[in-house]
Amino acid sequence: xxxRHDFEALDATDPLRQLKKQFVLPPATxxxxxxxxxxxxxxxxxxxxxxxxxxxxxxxxxxxxDAGWITLSSRIxxxxxxxxxxxxxxxxxxxxxxxxxxxxxSAALNxxxxxxxxxxxxRENFPTDLYIAESLARQHGLTLKLIxxxxxxxxxxxxxxxxxxxxxxxxxxxxxxxxxAITAQAHAAGALTVWDLCHSAGAxxxxxxxxxxxxxxxxxxxxxxxxxxAPAFVWVNPRHADKFWQPLSGWLGHxxxxxxxxxxxxxxxxxxxxxxxxxxxxxxxLECGVDTLLAAEKLGGMEALRRKSLAxxxxxxxxxxxxxxxxxxxxxxPRDAALRGSQVSLSLIGEMDAASYAVVQALIARGVIGDFRxxxxxxxxxxxxxxxxxxxxVWDAVEHLRQVLVGKEWEHARFQQKGAVT
Ligand SMILES: *Cc1c(COP(=O)(O)O)cnc(C)c1O
Numbered sequence: 001x002x003x004r005h006d007f008e009a010l011d012a013t014d015p016l017r018q019l020k021k022q023f024v025l026p027p028a029t030x031x032x033x034x035x036x037x038x039x040x041x042x043x044x045x046x047x048x049x050x051x052x053x054x055x056x057x058x059x060x061x062x063x064x065x066d067a068g069w070i071t072l073s074s075r076i077x078x079x080x081x082x083x084x085x086x087x088x089x090x091x092x093x094x095x096x097x098x099x100x101x102x103x104x105x106s107a108a109l110n111x112x113x114x115x116x117x118x119x120x121x122x123r124e125n126f127p128t129d130l131y132i133a134e135s136l137a138r139q140h141g142l143t144l145k146l147i148x149x150x151x152x153x154x155x156x157x158x159x160x161x162x163x164x165x166x167x168x169x170x171x172x173x174x175x176x177x178x179x180x181a182i183t184a185q186a187h188a189a190g191a192l193t194v195w196d197l198c199h200s201a202g203a204x205x206x207x208x209x210x211x212x213x214x215x216x217x218x219x220x221x222x223x224x225x226x227x228x229x230a231p232a233f234v235w236v237n238p239r240h241a242d243k244f245w246q247p248l249s250g251w252l253g254h255x256x257x258x259x260x261x262x263x264x265x266x267x268x269x270x271x272x273x274x275x276x277x278x279x280x281x282x283x284x285x286l287e288c289g290v291d292t293l294l295a296a297e298k299l300g301g302m303e304a305l306r307r308k309s310l311a312x313x314x315x316x317x318x319x320x321x322x323x324x325x326x327x328x329x330x331x332x333x334p335r336d337a338a339l340r341g342s343q344v345s346l347s348l349i350g351e352m353d354a355a356s357y358a359v360v361q362a363l364i365a366r367g368v369i370g371d372f373r374x375x376x377x378x379x380x381x382x383x384x385x386x387x388x389x390x391x392x393x394v395w396d397a398v399e400h401l402r403q404v405l406v407g408k409e410w411e412h413a414r415f416q417q418k419g420a421v422t
Contacts, residue, residue, distance in 0.1 A: 035383030038225030085207035112162035169199035169341035225289030250275035308386035347377035
């Protein structure tokens with residue numbers, strides 16, 4: 001059985017250890033929630049100060065040109081493209097994930113043949129994805145069909161299918177879909193694909209072009225460390241990008257916004273997926289976040305981050321199996337590393353399931369920050385961000401969880417109180 005010093009030894013030889021310096025992390029905290037809100041890059045403090053005090057305060061409106069505010073969407077989009085296997089000029093940053101999903105799903109439905117009346121997604125997809133699809137299905141008189149497992153895919157890949165909309169890495173379990181294989185199957189059935197990369201961008205290597213995907217969207221505030229409410233990104237395969245006006249045809253997606261023409265003329269390519277004026281301060285913070293991942297490029301990039309992420313999640317699973325066996329804990333994430341994103345979800349067997357929320361709260365009180373996702377079973381979710389987590393912290397997190405369970409700390413009344421955000 002391994003001991004803490006074995007994990008300290010892994011930290012001592014970890015080639016990515018130096019990347020942690022890029023972040024501000026509070027003392028005595030083991031942050032296992034970078035899958036929900038990435039930690040704050042050190043540079044974000046100075047950069048947002050600069051944007052507010054210098055560029056806004058002094059430069060005023062001149063900063064749209066002088067400080068390059070107007071190019072932020074494309075500039076950061078190009079950086080994100082490097083993380084998801086897309087080309088330069090193919091990604092823009094704009095709006096939120098929900099809004100970008102609305103744009104690309106509308107586009108995909110428009111491109112699909114009118115005789116195809118079905119959108120397929122997964123019941124366990126993130127709710128906003130399903131809600132947006134539900135709204136579009138209502139508007140277009142289509143059917144939204146939800147499957148419970150990838151095994152059901154062959155049955156729905158037929159000539160009724162317009163769009164297959166999937167999240168590559170499931171938010172509850174962390175299970176990865178094979179984007180390339182599923183896209184090929186969908187194409188063979190004559191359908192288009194929309195991929196949500198919220199839990200994949202910055203978490204696992206993504207190859208949009210190699211997978212021959214059609215549309216993709218993703219989040220800025222999770223593994224991209226862009227800050228709370230950071231703008232999201234959108235990618236459209238260049239073969240589709242010029243074919244459709246996305247429905248939110250705002251002025252900054254116009255071919256010549258400052259010509260102030262009366263009629264909409266979409267910009268060529270991905271730029272038409274921009275709607276209105278960008279949130280400049282948020283964009284500045286997001287760029288710092290994306291840069292923390294690009295800093296890994298010289299150390300092996302996403303492949304190296306993936307290796308460390310898997311080593312972290314393997315360690316966590318092994319320690320839960322070994323050291324918490326007596327407590328009846330299920331690993332809800334795939335044990336097969338190839339199928340697992342950068343998180344591990346646990347559930348508590350039997351009566352303890354109802355205590356899941358309180359257990360997470362008791363852990364947080366000890367400085368181990370994970371989160372809780374309601375469902376059946378309830379889930380204790382732990383994200384492992386290789387940019388700033390070490391192996392000794394994995395050991396410590398499991399030890400804290402052991403203490404919470406041994407001492408029944410979760411029974412304390414203050415851990416039963418639910419906040420608005422879990
Ligand atoms: C986090 C997440 C979102 C968030 O959407 P917002 O518009 O940023 O609130 C959407 N989809 C998935 C799959 C997510 O994990």
